[in-house]
Amino acid sequence: MDLDRHDFQLDELVERIKADDHRLVALQVPEGLKMQALEMMDAIETDTSAKVVLAADPCYGACDLVHDKMRMMGVELVAHMGHSQMNIDSGMPTQFIDVTYDGDPDLASVLPFLHAHRAMAEARREEGTPEDLTEEEAQARFLDAVGRSATLTDTKLGLVGSIQHLHLLPQFTERLEAAGFDVVVPMGGARLTFPGQVLGCNYSGDDDRIGHYLFLGSGDFHPIGLVLHTGKPLAMLDPYTGDATEMSLQRIERILRQRFGLIVASQEAERFGILIGEKPGQMRRTLALRMKRLLEQHGKRGYLLALEHVGPELIDFYPVDAFVNTACPRIAIDDAVKYAKPLITPYELEVALGEKEWNDGYQFDEIP
Numbered sequence: 001m002d003l004d005r006h007d008f009q010l011d012e013l014v015e016r017i018k019a020d021d022h023r024l025v026a027l028q029v030p031e032g033l034k035m036q037a038l039e040m041m042d043a044i045e046t047d048t049s050a051k052v053v054l055a056a057d058p059c060y061g062a063c064d065l066v067h068d069k070m071r072m073m074g075v076e077l078v079a080h081m082g083h084s085q086m087n088i089d090s091g092m093p094t095q096f097i098d099v100t101y102d103g104d105p106d107l108a109s110v111l112p113f114l115h116a117h118r119a120m121a122e123a124r125r126e127e128g129t130p131e132d133l134t135e136e137e138a139q140a141r142f143l144d145a146v147g148r149s150a151t152l153t154d155t156k157l158g159l160v161g162s163i164q165h166l167h168l169l170p171q172f173t174e175r176l177e178a179a180g181f182d183v184v185v186p187m188g189g190a191r192l193t194f195p196g197q198v199l200g201c202n203y204s205g206d207d208d209r210i211g212h213y214l215f216l217g218s219g220d221f222h223p224i225g226l227v228l229h230t231g232k233p234l235a236m237l238d239p240y241t242g243d244a245t246e247m248s249l250q251r252i253e254r255i256l257r258q259r260f261g262l263i264v265a266s267q268e269a270e271r272f273g274i275l276i277g278e279k280p281g282q283m284r285r286t287l288a289l290r291m292k293r294l295l296e297q298h299g300k301r302g303y304l305l306a307l308e309h310v311g312p313e314l315i316d317f318y319p320v321d322a323f324v325n326t327a328c329p330r331i332a333i334d335d336a337v338k339y340a341k342p343l344i345t346p347y348e349l350e351v352a353l354g355e356k357e358w359n360d361g362y363q364f365d366e367i368p
């Protein structure tokens, strides 16, 4: 990754610090950009009379706004970089700072994937609503990548991206339309700020007009979540490298097999640790309490464990048989192999207890 090609838009922050005469400001920077944090601190301290303290703990999203500890330190403003505001209030005045990357990858390399995926979506839609199929036959024919029997009303291309590439969406919409695709830039719910934005825990812009997706971004974190959530074919174009690829159905199947194995392993468990995230945008207290009640209804024990960070070294030693995670949903999905005991999502617990049916298709654990 070429860090010099990121644009950190500090002007608004500097103006706000000067206007409000702030003396102590906290800077919160995502992991991938921490190498440049000291440079940013220099820039802010040079342009204003404020001192800057870096909130140096890991930060993976706007769910993770620094709050009361910084207030105790005397911080008057938090500058949160590289994520957008979500539907939470950390209790601290916070300035969100956009970071954009100037990479502009060539569309040509991803077109073969998009053509193949549109054909898959068309085949699925053309199966239509057959009149002479039994319910089982219709379900088998409409199954998406995660086993749901959802139908499509259209085969539009959903164009999404990670936040530092969202400025590319208007020009990519034009290029894709010129290449013959009918493009939708989906707008999600309150946790998302921008059209086409996706988070690892929220893909709420999806609808039944969208038959397949193009993701502008790097890595497979968002693509895995998007396919687990939507069940739809997904192509990926990486603005950092120009590489094009797709999220393979085999990969999704492997994840689903692993999830099913963890559900089966949890069925015999009697004592569960229920993880509650302490980060403002991960705290799902009501859900955690509902899981505890559900376990009790099934004659099992649930212990509520509140944590800021979740890791194997922080929970594996508790004398429980399995864990249910209500903090960041991706901890259970992406990190499950790191834990010695089954770590499952709330939906997966409901399946393990027989309250929900796996046969209806996998349900991604979304934070709305």
Ligand code: SF4
Pocket: 060, 061, 062, 063, 064, 199, 200, 201, 202, 281, 282, 327, 328, 329, 330, 367
């Ligand atoms: S995926 Fe996890 S880290 Fe990312 S925004 Fe959602 S809760 Fe936060």
